[in-house]
Amino acid sequence: MAEPLNILDITHVTKRFDFQGKQIVALQDASLTIRKGEFVCLIGPSGCGKSTLLRMIGGFETVSEGRLDMWSKQIGKPGPDRGMVFQDYGLFPWLTVAKNVGFGPAARGRPSAEVADTTKRFVDMVGLTRFAEAYPHQLSGGMKQRVAIARVLANEAEVVLMDEPFGALDAMTRENLQTELLEIWERTKLTVIFVTHAIEEAILMADRIVVMSSGPGRIVADERVDIARPRDPTSPEFNALRRRFSAMLGSHH
């Protein structure tokens, strides 16, 4: 059943939370297979369980029912193979940009020369060479998110999990970062799972869009985006897709 290139198998996964003595179903019977190198967007209204699913893949939440496998092995605790990029960055404020990027390799006991090499490569890749010695509080939101991305790349993550990473940024910065992320993805051929509630962002970035719905959270559609890259948000085919997903997600989008 499993093809050799399936990096993630999500099989009938349900997640329940206890909330004030009652059981809330955050995600019901979700199944999804993600192939290596795919850029998958999870999209849906708040409460649809998209962040919960992402956090379960990351190992931050346990699974109530079903199975979550990476390379056919059950996912347990958080680990370097699944790098998470948080909306609020989660950078270590006491470390410089370079030290934040090198944090993972250093924590895993890599030789310091290798750590320095890796750090430089990824700080350069996200365009922060001049800010290598700056502290996070001296950076703009967009720069902080670049550090967060470089940090998981430097740590040799195979899957990059992104939880509305550009949600807190202004429109211009968001566009720049979207382009940069796509360039990095095309260069590194990483697997990216990207949570968003912005339809345009999803169509711009994704190979595949997984549409989710709330009450209880579940997967309602799983579609490929077959527009050639780089994609033009003003093109007719882009707009056609935008209308389709808007209709699926309800009129408020």
Added chain:
Amino acid sequence: MSAAALGGRARGLFLALFAPVLFLIFWHYSTTGRAFSLIPPPLEVGKQLWDLAFGGVWNDLYSGTLLEHAFASVSRVYGGFLLAAACALPLGMLIGRVPLVRASLDPTLQLMRPIPVTAWLPLAMIVFGIGPTSAFFLVFLGAFYPILVNTIFGVRNVEPRLFEAAVMLGVSPSALFWKVVLPASLPSIFTGLRLGLGFAWVVIVVGEMTGVQTGLGAIIMEARQLSRTEIVISGMITIGLLGYLSDYAVQLIGKRLLRWSPQHG
């Protein structure tokens, strides 16, 4: 430095000196030449301070003894402070991070906290006798609680996201304390140390007023009994200066250590 920056500094210095100079003038005119003034004029106090520090003016029992008394006070302040830090830092980290320790120690410590340090003085005199040990104990106690409370606060209030980020990057659970908890709580711990040291300076005077032979608190009290009000005020000024310098030094260290923190750097 640019001319504007230089002007800004001069302006800052002027504004900072304005109030004390005004106060000195007021002090001078309300005390000089009055036969029965309870407060000696500033020039008398200045002369006395000089004599205390270097001698050669009055050449009495007090001349040239300032250094000895200041040294006694400083060593008690830093001794008590360091001992307090050595106890409060590990204890605070344990209370903050280990639920069992917190449950068994925190209520007791919180109950004892409202007891003012000065209320411990009689008990300290009973246990340690009249002498420097009581003063040392009071300084220890005065510095202990600010350090403890701020350490607990610091290690308990680490942003949960930072733990997630660290585990995700491959930090083992046993290394989380050194890699995340300690650096994240450093600003708070530092605030505790600074408050504790400030408190140590407050308490030392009370501690030394109880029959200790040396120390700034001791000469202030002794001089009051001898009606040497100039010495009382000279002692106060010395304590103020030493406390200020000590806080300044701590702040410099903090600025270096906490360059990354927007509140400190």
